Amino acid sequence: MPSTFVIAQGGGPTAVINQTMAGAVLEIRRRHPKARVLGSRHGVRGIRDGDYVDLSDIPEEQLLRIAATPGAALGSTRDKPDAAYCDVILEGLKKADARAFIYIGGNDTAGTQQILTEAAQGSIAFVHAPKTIDNDLEENDHTPGFISAAEFVAGAFLSVDLDFRALPGIYVGIVMGRHAGFLTAAAAAWRDEDTDGPHLIYVPERAFSVPRFIDEVKATLARHRRCVVAVSEGVTTADGKALVESIVPADKLERDAHGNIKLSGSDLSRAFENALAEGLPGKRARVDALGYMPRGYIGAVNAVDAQEAFDAGVFAIDAADKGGGSVALKYEGGKTVLKLVPLANVAGKTRHMPDDFMLPDANHLSEKGLEYLRRLVPGRFKIGRPFV
Amino acid sequence: MPSTFVIAQGGGPTAVINQTMAGAVLEIRRRHPKARVLGSRHGVRGIRDGDYVDLSDIPEEQLLRIAATPGAALGSTRDKPDAAYCDVILEGLKKADARAFIYIGGNDTAGTQQILTEAAQGSIAFVHAPKTIDNDLEENDHTPGFISAAEFVAGAFLSVDLDFRALPGIYVGIVMGRHAGFLTAAAAAWRDEDTDGPHLIYVPERAFSVPRFIDEVKATLARHRRCVVAVSEGVTTADGKALVESIVPADKLERDAHGNIKLSGSDLSRAFENALAEGLPGKRARVDALGYMPRGYIGAVNAVDAQEAFDAGVFAIDAADKGGGSVALKYEGGKTVLKLVPLANVAGKTRHMPDDFMLPDANHLSEKGLEYLRRLVPGRFKIGRPFV
Known part of the structure; x- marks a missing residue:
């Protein structure tokens, strides 16, 4: 043998x-x-x-x-x-x-x-x-x-939310995830109270609409004075196209050997910056792509x-x-x-995040979704509540 | 009283x-x-x-x-x-x-x-x-x-360098730092061997030139098959202007109450993406802004x-x-x-990174610079050397 x-x-x-x-x-x-x-x-x-x-x-x-x-x-x-x-x-x-x-x-x-x-x-x-x-x-x-990456993302959003409590504004963090929203959803794993960010979660499983996004940011600002958003790089518009495809001309889209469109560039960041500048002019807004850090931060x-x-x-x-x-x-x-x-x-198939992991009518996690994430990524830090 | x-x-x-x-x-x-x-x-x-x-x-x-x-x-x-x-x-x-x-x-x-x-x-x-x-x-x-932020940056670049060993290409990580390069320099604190990234460090204290940058990336790729770059968001061209000023029209530059130009947007990322696409066409290149994570990652x-x-x-x-x-x-x-x-x-003054923290003729840290950083951010992880 x-x-x-x-x-x-x-x-x-x-x-x-x-x-x-x-x-x-x-x-x-x-x-x-x-x-x-x-x-x-x-x-x-x-x-x-x-x-x-x-x-x-x-x-x-x-x-x-x-x-x-x-x-x-x-x-x-x-x-x-x-x-x-x-x-x-x-x-x-x-x-x-x-x-x-x-x-x-x-x-x-x-x-x-x-x-x-x-x-x-x-x-x-x-x-x-x-x-x-x-x-x-x-x-x-x-x-x-997944668990290590999710832990990084949960910690990153907990940390950025504390930052934006201190200096209010809008924060959009773009998270890797082409077709499945699990890793983006993990941004909410360590939320503790209702005021905690991320306040909005956008995953590829739900159609993304810029006008609705702006409305939801406005509503969050009215409630919390800040708005922390977690968004998958793979969010798609209602026509089923990646959001980045609605921004970049088809002949400029970079693809890998599998035909997958490159999502990790600055195009998506810029699209969010522009949408916020137009929809909420004058508001402090920052867009970060978490990029490669979640997948192997030591x-x-x-x-x-x-x-x-x-x-x-x-x-x-x-x-x-x-x-x-x-x-x-x-x-x-x-x-x-x-x-x-x-x-x-398993081959070539994609498991999506179950629909009932999100609330039916809001861009946020359901109890079921939170329960799943908290089982895998239980809280690691006991924070002291800020005074603002 | x-x-x-x-x-x-x-x-x-x-x-x-x-x-x-x-x-x-x-x-x-x-x-x-x-x-x-x-x-x-x-x-x-x-x-x-x-x-x-x-x-x-x-x-x-x-x-x-x-x-x-x-x-x-x-x-x-x-x-x-x-x-x-x-x-x-x-x-x-x-x-x-x-x-x-x-x-x-x-x-x-x-x-x-x-x-x-x-x-x-x-x-x-x-x-x-x-x-x-x-x-x-x-x-x-x-x-x-500084020490906590520097530790995050050191760990982030060690991790991304491991990632780019596995899937070679060019990585540019943009680090906060308007006038002083200390935090960007911290990217090199946990380098161990000569092949380790980051391979190039660009700080605001040294004039930045796109053609030289491309040449240095090319030389690094020839030696190591990958090139990991740490760059300060505040890098300036020889005329003393922030690099982002050479990209964004003056009337579109966002400023804070202190008159400081906003550096944290996607403009700088895009400038690097464009420079690499032009200078090294077809090469896999990824640009991340580390953004807010270094300053408060829990x-x-x-x-x-x-x-x-x-x-x-x-x-x-x-x-x-x-x-x-x-x-x-x-x-x-x-x-x-x-x-x-x-x-x-202290008021209103800026302490720059000492010139001799960098090598005189290369965009990398000197022994003196490394010694300072390693005193503040001693290695925390003993990595196993990869086979590639």
Whole structure:
């Protein structure tokens, strides 16, 4: 039997994706002490190019230090292989004498594993181990990486709200999240009293309207003298287009290999600045994009998230020994448990935030939404209430 | 003798400005158990409007919880009083039976205290207690609020650099700092090896040139495959103008009451995006403004910073009893010590980052600059080196 396990990381890095790699490597050592473990650099590119790091004998101490470090230690990629690319990958895996390929990533990564599974016809086990700050994988209660990112976002909005109490005005914080609003919603996880920000939450699941936005900001200012807003970079207008598409000419939209529009630039910030300047002239308004910080800020690595990511890596090896599939985090009987599910259930699919996580008629979280977020990101700080 | 101490907070909030307030209140209680302590809401506005919170009997536990909370619990202001406004403030202070006014803030706040001192002619003690994330106060080795902000910035750039190792490209992070580059320079505090980012540091003290910037990014990409850049929002071109002034038409520049140009918008981000798109077409480039997060992120409140800010509040009451002045943090004999200095030495002045904190011929820190930053912000995380 072939004796090599290949591991790679795909998509955007997270605070805990290296925990999953470490969990997998240590479990291979425990189950298959003689197996070789190869880390493929930059996702499937390393397999294509024969660019591996041999993880077989890396000291456990070093591995655990890497596990505790954000980023993707093996490097990552946004390549989405087509059939020809998949043939090259398969050839590379055979050349490496691979018995299994564990690919840690989101729904695009699961998609690659699905294609490879079909092409390999059983000769190699393909496992998808979940990872994404977007929390948008089907079959999962939540995904490794989300809790740490959510904790950063909750802390950032709590902090900015305190800042804007002191110097009132309008604050709009733009949060990563193309199709799913979970991470943006996490901005409200640490609200305590009714006056606390964020006062408005805009997610991709709800159609965004500039006039309604201005009205809601006005109403909030009238009540609280300030208005703190959390908005997903992926908010869409009623015609189903990303808000940024209504601003940037089609030929200037930057896209990645998956055809996804780049959302992280200053265009969206400017759109909000302009809308506020026009709708609320003279009002102090500041727009920040939180950008890359939530997805790997070293000061917000959550211990539960880290453990779950490690456990998903361990479980991935059991999955490999059973023939492959996707590792999923379920919530059952009051705790997170790992299950093996078909790749097809996760590949290329997007789990949206349930509609009832938001209030039916307001851009804010429902009790159900808050309950979910507070379960994952319980309050970490007991603040002293300001006098203003 | 009048028996009331008035305390207020001015300028941008920080992670530890409430520590200074708490230190002052507790020291007043200790020295003058019968004195009344009034917190003026929103800086001098509260004195003008008679809008006070009575801090005389607030339980110590509540006060210490507020002390540990970022923001400015009394509210803040950017008002810069003229002579007429100062007359109103003086009248308000007399009406409140004030013996001393402790104003926590930066160089503009010290300026207000200087004007008031001259106008009051000795009837009231005016004390300036230092606070600013910009670290730009004369007479100070460093200022309360800077260490926490610097720790956030150091962690943010360490984290983003790990992210860009995994998915290479160009990252530009824009950091608050109008005239002084200290906070931007802090991005490099936790660099460990030569390959680590940030690879380029641009501060307001050095003239910024777009063509040179592009050349330096190109050279960094050739060496490291990625380029992580930290840039101050206040970088200026050789003609002495803020970079943002060369982008935005003069009549569209937003200014505050002090005549300062608003730097925190998306204009600067866009300028960098455009420069990179033109100079390095097709290269993955991302520009984030760190915005408000460094100045009060609840997850990066530094314990030394908190203690120093508290101590500055305590010392401010000794200063009040001695007739007033500005509290300064000196570094002597290997430790931080507090001294009373004349308001005129601090008021309206800007301490720039010393020229020899940067290499003479490169946009990077010198050993001297790094030594200073590492003394204030020693490494907090031991990372595992990535394989890419």
